[in-house]
Amino acid sequence: MTLSRAAAVLLVVGIFACGSEEITFPKEVELSQIAVDSTANTIELGNRVTFTATAKDKKGKVVDVPVTWRTSNEKVAVFERDGVLYAKDTGQVFVAAASLGVGSPTVSIQIVWLGPAHVVSGAWSKPVAVNPGAIISDSRREAAPFPRSSRRQTTRALPRRSGRSGRPAARTR
Numbered sequence: 001m002t003l004s005r006a007a008a009v010l011l012v013v014g015i016f017a018c019g020s021e022e023i024t025f026p027k028e029v030e031l032s033q034i035a036v037d038s039t040a041n042t043i044e045l046g047n048r049v050t051f052t053a054t055a056k057d058k059k060g061k062v063v064d065v066p067v068t069w070r071t072s073n074e075k076v077a078v079f080e081r082d083g084v085l086y087a088k089d090t091g092q093v094f095v096a097a098a099s100l101g102v103g104s105p106t107v108s109i110q111i112v113w114l115g116p117a118h119v120v121s122g123a124w125s126k127p128v129a130v131n132p133g134a135i136i137s138d139s140r141r142e143a144a145p146f147p148r149s150s151r152r153q154t155t156r157a158l159p160r161r162s163g164r165s166g167r168p169a170a171r172t173r
Helices: 003-017
Strands: 031-036 042-044 048-050 053-057 068-071 077-079 084-087 091-099 107-112 143-145 155-157
Touching: 031 091, 042 084, 053 091, 068 077, 077 091
Parallel strands: 042 107
Antiparallel strands: 031 053, 048 084, 068 091, 077 084, 091 107, 143 155
């Protein structure tokens, strides 16, 4: 069997395998209006606010359709995914939603800067935490349980060790 003959057989089998079911498409939606739902009129610089819109068909029924968002000045504010407005600079912008050839009335948004954060000053105290593995000059010997005690756990002070022998360090005068 040649390659072209095998391709023709696969094509015929594929056509008959599809069946005779009809493909139905959803009804076409005709919008009459879109309205921006958000009530945010002032946004602080650097913040993000999510906008939503309501779309209605010719009968006044609310329909779920994808919406695109626009701002009048993308240097001041820009829309990100899912209707999230990011305030980039101070100023005034007008935002609007659109879908299926129908647009909403514009909504005025003022981007403001409220100034630097107000930090309450207080007394500074030296931290008491130490990083793991740090050497503290005034530390004491640790107390540890006896290693092979089957009776009640008691503790003893660990002697200082020197070198690799593991013997206690010799005292010098």
